[in-house]
Amino acid sequence: ERRAAVDAARGPGATADGHKVPLLANIGGPGDVSAATEAGAEGVGLFRTEFLFLDDSTKAPSEEKQVAVYRQVLEAFPEGRVVVRVLDAGADKPLDFLTPGDEPNPALGVRGLRTLLDHPEVLDGQLKALAKAADGLPVSLEVMAPMVADRADARAFAEACRAAGLDAKCGVMVEVPSAALRARSVLQEVEFLSLGTNDLAQYTFAADRQVGAVSRLQDPWQPALLDLVALAAEAAAAEGKSCGVCGEAAADPLLACVLTGLGVTSLSMGAASLPYVRATLAKHTLAQCERAASAARAADSAQDARIAAQAVLSGE
Ligand code: PEP
Ligand code: MG
Numbered sequence: 001e002r003r004a005a006v007d008a009a010r011g012p013g014a015t016a017d018g019h020k021v022p023l024l025a026n027i028g029g030p031g032d033v034s035a036a037t038e039a040g041a042e043g044v045g046l047f048r049t050e051f052l053f054l055d056d057s058t059k060a061p062s063e064e065k066q067v068a069v070y071r072q073v074l075e076a077f078p079e080g081r082v083v084v085r086v087l088d089a090g091a092d093k094p095l096d097f098l099t100p101g102d103e104p105n106p107a108l109g110v111r112g113l114r115t116l117l118d119h120p121e122v123l124d125g126q127l128k129a130l131a132k133a134a135d136g137l138p139v140s141l142e143v144m145a146p147m148v149a150d151r152a153d154a155r156a157f158a159e160a161c162r163a164a165g166l167d168a169k170c171g172v173m174v175e176v177p178s179a180a181l182r183a184r185s186v187l188q189e190v191e192f193l194s195l196g197t198n199d200l201a202q203y204t205f206a207a208d209r210q211v212g213a214v215s216r217l218q219d220p221w222q223p224a225l226l227d228l229v230a231l232a233a234e235a236a237a238a239e240g241k242s243c244g245v246c247g248e249a250a251a252d253p254l255l256a257c258v259l260t261g262l263g264v265t266s267l268s269m270g271a272a273s274l275p276y277v278r279a280t281l282a283k284h285t286l287a288q289c290e291r292a293a294s295a296a297r298a299a300d301s302a303q304d305a306r307i308a309a310q311a312v313l314s315g316e
Contacts, residue, residue, distance in 0.1 A: 012042055013267065013278050019286040021260050023278055024081065024268035026246060030072040035271040040278070043080030043140075045194065045268020046246035047073060049126065050093050057096040060122050063129050070133035074141065081140045083194065083246075083268070085173065086126050086157075088146035089115045092210055098122065107208060112147025112175075117156055127164035134168065141168040144194055148172040148179050154189035173246075175199035180228040183235030183243075193236050195264070197247025201225050220249035221302035226262065230297065233263030244268060253280035258309050260286065261293030284313055 013023035024045030025036035029052065036044065052061055052069055061069075074082055089095040090111025098119055103109035116123040127143065134141045143166060145157040154172050161170040171192035174180050180200065183193060197220050202209040204225055207217035229245070236243035244266035249255050251273035257280060259267065267277060284292075292309040299305035 010040055010278075013281055015260065015281055015284055015286045015289060017285040017287075019260070021256075021264075021281060022081070022266040023274055023281075024083070024244070024246075024266055025271050025274065026268050027073065030069060030076075032271070033073060033076040036274075037076060039271040039274040041077075041080075041271060041274060043077050044073065044082040044084075045244055045266060047082065047084045048088065049085060050088050050095075053087055053089065053095055054093070057094075059097055060125060063125060063132075066126065066129035067132045070130055071137075074134055074137050074139045078138055081142060083142040083144055083171070083244075084130060085144050085146055086113075086123060087116060088112045107202065113145040113153055113157060114147060116145070116160075117153075120160065123160050124164055127161055127166050130168070131164060131166045142171060142192065143168045144171040144173055144192070146173045146196065147175055147199070148186065149176045150178055150182065151185045151189055153179075154186045158189045173199075174228075174232050174243075175203065177204050177228060180232045183232045184239060187235060187239045187241055192241055193232055193243040194268075195229055195232055195243065195245045195247060195249075197225065197229070197245060197249040200228060200247065204228060216302075219302035220247065220252070220255060221296065221305045223297055223299055223302070223305050225249075226258070226293070226297050226305065229259060229264065230262045230293075233265075236265070237263055242266065251277065253277045254292075254306065254309055254313065256281060257284050257289045257313060258293045258296050261289030261291070288313060 013021045022042045024043045025041035026046040090099045091107040169191045171190050173196045175196035205217035207214035233243045242265040246268040250267040251269035253276045256277045292312040295308035295312045296305035299308045
């Protein structure tokens with residue numbers, strides 16, 4: 001019965017009353033594209049380009065190789081959006097030629113955009129390869145930077161995109177609490193936000209995402225995390241810009257409804273979760289999602305937030 005309900009729900013993501021929430025896929029490369037299109041993804045919300053770099057951690061891949069890989073992905077979504085994240089090296093994804101080996105706290109050190117600003121030729125090479133790959137294709141290309149902390153980071157990334165001659169929307173990931181707290185300021189420089197809830201939880205709770213002993217604090221239902229999501233979504237709405245979620249939180253169907261109620265404008269997840277999120281979203285109105293979001297934020301723990309949202313969404 002569940003399978004039938006999942007199969008029946010096709011087409012774009014929307015609440016029961018027709019509020020559209022594009023459902024996008026998280027991918028690591030061309031090998032993930034067919035699962036995404038089969039699940040009915042409306043595009044890609046997070047293309048983690050670091051997999052392309054992990055093949056050889058001594059140097060960046062050639063421009064030809066990058067163009068070929070990006071083009072394969074962009075061609076798969078002719079009418080859709082493809083959000084490409086520039087290289088997120090460091091911390092849990094170290095690269096020999098880029099990542100300092102002597103940091104006491106790599107997650108708090110030079111990683112993500114910080115690495116790219118220290119190696120502008122790598123960022124520029126990636127942006128130019130993306131511009132070439134998208135040339136002549138109807139796809140809507142969007143490019144975003146990981147680990148952005150403030151407006152200066154956002155400006156540096158936007159300037160790099162312009163300097164590379166990239167004709168794409170330029171955005172930033174919200175993974176550091178400072179970026180959520182000052183989202184309106186960050187949005188003066190870029191066109192969209194995408195919440196990386198995995199890292200946002202790690203940095204909000206000072207709980208290493210790779211340490212199982214503190215996994216309780218990595219729960220995306222934590223009300224403090226929901227507060228930061230709400231802040232970012234409200235800032236984006238005030239600026240007339242979009243604010244998606246591309247962390248694991250978007251893959252939990254119930255939490256996807258809560259995120260929608262908080263004002264998030266798109267949800268990106270592994271393809272396997274997409275049909276379940278689509279089916280659950282289609283059963284609830286935007287007003288119900290908003291009530292579930294308020295109930296979850298009023299709770300004092302992740303567990304109580306989940307129970308409170310479930311009660312609102314099932315008591316209808
Ligand atoms: C995140 O941090 O939520 C995210 C989507 O990026 P990654 O998991 O690749 O760090
Ligand atoms: Mg991240």
